Amino acid sequence: MTKVKIGLIGAGRMGSFHGTTAAKRLDNAELVAIADPFKPNAERLANELGVSKVYENPKDLLADEEVEAVIIATPARTHSSWVIAAAEAGKGIFCEKPMAVTAQEAEDAIAAVAKAGVQLQIGFNRRFVDDFTQAGKEIRENRIGEPQLLRSLTRDPGLNNAEKIPEWTIFLETLIHDFDTLNFLNPNADPVSVYASADALIRPDLKDNGLLDTAVVTIKYSNGAIATAEANFQAVYGYDVRGEVFGTEGMLSLGNIRMNSMVRYTKDGISHDTSRQDTDLLFNAYVTEMNQFANCVRYDTTPTPSGNDAKKALAIALACIESVKTGAVAPVIL
Amino acid sequence: MTKVKIGLIGAGRMGSFHGTTAAKRLDNAELVAIADPFKPNAERLANELGVSKVYENPKDLLADEEVEAVIIATPARTHSSWVIAAAEAGKGIFCEKPMAVTAQEAEDAIAAVAKAGVQLQIGFNRRFVDDFTQAGKEIRENRIGEPQLLRSLTRDPGLNNAEKIPEWTIFLETLIHDFDTLNFLNPNADPVSVYASADALIRPDLKDNGLLDTAVVTIKYSNGAIATAEANFQAVYGYDVRGEVFGTEGMLSLGNIRMNSMVRYTKDGISHDTSRQDTDLLFNAYVTEMNQFANCVRYDTTPTPSGNDAKKALAIALACIESVKTGAVAPVIL
Amino acid sequence: MTKVKIGLIGAGRMGSFHGTTAAKRLDNAELVAIADPFKPNAERLANELGVSKVYENPKDLLADEEVEAVIIATPARTHSSWVIAAAEAGKGIFCEKPMAVTAQEAEDAIAAVAKAGVQLQIGFNRRFVDDFTQAGKEIRENRIGEPQLLRSLTRDPGLNNAEKIPEWTIFLETLIHDFDTLNFLNPNADPVSVYASADALIRPDLKDNGLLDTAVVTIKYSNGAIATAEANFQAVYGYDVRGEVFGTEGMLSLGNIRMNSMVRYTKDGISHDTSRQDTDLLFNAYVTEMNQFANCVRYDTTPTPSGNDAKKALAIALACIESVKTGAVAPVIL
C-alpha cells in the first residue's frame, strides 16, 4: 500500500504527539502538512519531523490536494466545525475527542461526514488499549454474560493551569473517554439516565470560576446495567485508567498503571514504578488507533469509534452537566 | 485472664459460626449457653460444641447469671429488641449487623446500652479484615491525605432462597457493611446525601415481590468526598469484597478474593482459585472481632464499631431506600 | 474428643511459639507441662501460659504419665536423642526439624519410634502453608504432569548472633525445609545427586569460623527432574519463602511475602508491606501442623511428614555438606 498522506491541524501537545505518530511510528502513513493558527507551533513541529508544508490557516491545509486525510487536534470547542470543513474538503478525518460539545454540533458533523462519504474516526484511544480491546471482544463473545455493573475511571496525574480549564471540561473532555468506554463495554444497551456529583476538591478556590476537578457519575443503561464513571485531575501516583465489567457469567478487570513489570523488594517493602504520562501509559493505543485510521482511509472501510459513538458519549456528558446543575437525576437524550 | 462466658442467641448459619468461634477459636472466651426459638437448632449446635445449657427462649439465657456476654445472631429485624433486653440484663453485647432497621430502634438500643453501661460491639467484620484495618490506620495517620473518592463493594457468591429475602435487604443487610466501611475509611466526615440505583437483574421475576439484587449508591460526604458503594447477590467467581480510597496524597486499594497465593500456569493461561464463602474469605476477621469483643468485656473497655457507628451506617441505608422510592437524591438524616 | 495433653521440651523461641499454639490456639490440645534445662525459660513460659508443671530435666517430663505427647524444640543436635527417649516413654512426638543430623541418628530415631508404635511428626511446616499444600495435592492429581524443574528457597530476614551459628546450619536447619519441600513436590522420585555452592557473603569475616550464610543447591532426581534450592540468611525486605514446580503440563508458583493485600499508591509509586517474621508469614501453617499432630495422636493415625521424610531430606543435606567439602557433585545416600 502507498502511505496515506496526512495533514495535521493543531500543533499543541496532543497534535504534536499524533503528528509524530503519523510521521515516524507508522508504516502506512506519512505526515505531509501541518497547520496551526499560532504558526511558530506548526513550524517547530514541521522542522522536528521534516515536514515541508506549514500553514497558518487550517483551511489552506484542507485545500491542499496532496493531503488525503487530516488529524484534528485543535481546542475541543472547535472540533466539530473543522470536522465539517474537512468533510466538505473530502478528507478522511481523525478527530480528537470530543467531536462536538453540543448535540446540534454533533449531528451537523455526522451529517457532513455522511454527505461527503469520508471516513471519520474519533480519538477515543481507550478502545485501543490492549485490556479494553480484549474486554470488548470477550463481552461480544458473551464470555461474561450480560453486563450488570460497570466501572470506568480516569485520573490525570496533575492539575496544571487550572485557571484556564474551560467549564465542564471534566465531563466534555475527560469523562467522555469513560462514557465511550462504558458504551463500548455494554454494547447492546443505551444509556438512559445519569446522576452526577462533581466538585472542586483539588482547587476549591476555583470552584466559583466553574472548575470541577473531581466527579462521580452513575449511569443507568437500557439493559438494567448500572455503570460508574469517576474522574479526578490530580493522582499523585501517576496516570490512572482502569475499568471493570461485572456480568452474569463473570467479571473483567482492566487497566494497569505500572511502568513495567519489575518488582523491587527493599527494607521498605515491595515497590513498583508507575506511569506518569498518558503518552507513556497509552503509547501503544495511540499508535494503534492511528494505524487503524490510515488503513481505513487507504482501503475505504468505516472506522470505529464513529461519529455516532461520539454523539452517544456526548449525550451522557450533557446529561451530567444537567444533573450537576439541578442536583437531580437527568435523562440521557440520544 | 479468665475466659468470658458467652451466651449465643440465634443458632442459624452466622450464629453457629460465631458460636463456634467463641467455643473453639478463642483463648479469652468460652461458650456456655445457646438459645434459639427453634430449639433443635440450639441443641444440635450445643451438642457439637459441648455446650451444656440450651434455651428455647432467649430471655431465659439473658436471665442466666453465668452468662457475662451475649452474641445476638437472630434475624435482622429483631436485633434491636434483643440488644435492649440484653442491656437491661447487664450483659456485654456483640450484635450482628444491622443493629437496627429504623432510626428509632437504633436510638432506643443505644440509649439502653448507655443506661446499662454495658459494652456493645457491632458485627461490621470488614473493619477487622487486615487490608481494611491497615487502611483505617494509615488514613488516620494521614498517609494518603484527605479522602476524595472512595469505593466499597460486596458481591455475594450466590442468590439462594430469593423468594424469602426481606424487602430492602440489599441496603439494610448487605450494603450496610459497605456504608460502615466507607464511614470508617473517611473518618473526619459525615454522609450528607445519597443517590441509589437498584434493580432485580438476577431475578427480574421477583422484582414485583420487592427483590433488589443489584445496587449502586453514590454518597456525598461533608468533606466533599464522593463515595460509591456497590452490591450484587450473585458473583459466579466467588465472594468479592473490595475497597479503594483515593486521597490528596495517594490511594489505597483493599481486598483480595484469591483463595491463596498459588498461581497455576497451564496451556489455558494463568489461573488462581477464589474464595467462595464469606467464612473462608473473612475467617480471620470473624475471629479477630470476637477476640476484641471478649477483651473489651473482660477489661471493661469500649469497643468499636459502636452503636453510633451502626446508627450512622443505618442512616445511609435508610436514605438509599428513600432514594430508590423517589428516584431522586435523598439526604442522610443523622 | 478430649484434648491431647502435651508436654513441651525446650522453651526457646520456637518452643515458646509451639507451646503457645498448643496452649491457646488449638481446640484439640492443651499444654500441661514444660521442660527446659535452663529452668527460668520454662518457668517464664509456664507462667505466661498458665501451665502448672515445670521440669528442669526433660526426662522428668517424659516420666509424667499425664503427658500424652511431646513437642521437641531443643537444639537441633539433640533432637534424635529426645525422639528416642520420648518413643521409649510411649509419647506421641512432634519433633522440630531436623529430626537428626547424621544418618545413623535418623535410623535410630525411626527404629525407636517404630518399636514403640508412637506417632512421629516432623516440623516441616512448609507442607502446611496453603500454597504448598494445594500444590502437593494438584501435583498428586497430575494437574501439571510430570515435574521437570523445581525451585524452593528460604531467605531469613536477618542474621543475628552469627558467631554462634553451628557449622553446616544452612543445610541442616535452613535448607532442610527446602529439601523436604522439593521431595514433597516431586513425590514419585528420589534425590540422586547434588551440587552445592555455599559461601559467607553476608559475614565473610566468619567464613573461617565455618559460617555459610548463602547457598545454592542443584538436586537431580530419579525421574530426571532437576531442582534448585536456595538460601540466604539476610533478606532486608523480610521473610521470603517461595517455590516453583514446572511440569510437562504446567507450572505452579508458590509463596507470597506480602503482609496483606493492601496496595498503596503514592508519589513514590506502588508499594506493599512484607512479612518480617516466620511466625507471621507462616502463622497458619504452624497452627495447622500442630492441629494435625494432635488429631493423629488422639485418633492413632500416622502423620506426615514422617521420620522417613526427615531422613530423606537429611540425606540431601549431608550430600550438600560433602559437595561443599569436595567442590564436586555428591551422591545422595538414602
Place this chain on the structure above:
Amino acid sequence: MTKVKIGLIGAGRMGSFHGTTAAKRLDNAELVAIADPFKPNAERLANELGVSKVYENPKDLLADEEVEAVIIATPARTHSSWVIAAAEAGKGIFCEKPMAVTAQEAEDAIAAVAKAGVQLQIGFNRRFVDDFTQAGKEIRENRIGEPQLLRSLTRDPGLNNAEKIPEWTIFLETLIHDFDTLNFLNPNADPVSVYASADALIRPDLKDNGLLDTAVVTIKYSNGAIATAEANFQAVYGYDVRGEVFGTEGMLSLGNIRMNSMVRYTKDGISHDTSRQDTDLLFNAYVTEMNQFANCVRYDTTPTPSGNDAKKALAIALACIESVKTGAVAPVIL
C-alpha cells in the same frame, strides 16, 4: 538524520522479523537489500517488504556499497564468519546471538571488528526488555547493593523439529541469553566456574542423538555471587522469560508472561492470558535493540552488548558443555 541503509543476511524466522523491523518499525533505518543462500526466502521477504535488491550470495550483499550496515541472522554456526566478512567489508554489524560457538571464533570476530573499526552489536535482546533494562540501571546505581543470588530462565513455548536441533543448542543458543543476562545483572564480577545439569526430558528418545531440552546451570562469580540459569524447550503455558537479583540491599524480580493486564473472573476462578511467542513477549525489545543499533551506526558510537559480552557469555556456555561431559564442575575460561 538520514536513515541507515541496512542489508539483511538470512531470511529465516528471525531474519524476517528483524528485516521487518528495519523496514517498517523504525524511523532511523531502512532495509535496502536481502541475501539468503536459499533465494526464494529472500525473494518472498523482499516482495513483502518492498525491498528491491535480493542476493543469493551474502558476499554480494557485503559488496553492495549502498549497504551501510548488516543484520546477520544466519544459522548460529556461521555467525562469526559473516561477522568477519562484514567487518572486512566495512559494514556496521548487528549479529544475532551467539556471535560465535568457539572461543577462537569469538576472538577472531572481535579482532576483525576492532581492526575494521566498525560497530558490532549482539542480539542479546533481553537487555532491551523494560524490566531488565531498568534492573541493569538500578543495580549500577547500587539500589539493591551487591548481588549475591541471581536467577535467569528461558522457557520456550514448544519443541518443534527436535530431530534437527544441533547438539548443545540449549547452551549455545538458548541459555546464552541467560548467561549474558546474568553477566549484565552482576556487572562488577566475572563468571568463575559452572556446574550444569541437562537432560532430554521432553524427548528422551532423542537423547542419544544429542538432544538436551532441559538444563539447570549454577554459576559462581568472582564477587561470590551464585547464579542459576534454567531452560526448558516446552512450556505449555507460553513463552517464559524471567529473572531475579537478590542483593545485600534488596531484590529485583523481572519478567512477566501475561499477554496484557486484563484479569478474567469466572466460575472457574481468576485467569489471565499468556504470550505464546517470543516476538509478542519481546516485541518492544526487538525494536529497541535495532533502533539503538541504527543510532550507533549513524552517530558512530559503540553499542552494547558488545563482542566481548558475546565472548563472556560464550565462555559460560562452553564451560557448561564441559561440565555436562564430565559430570563435574568446570572452570569458565575467559
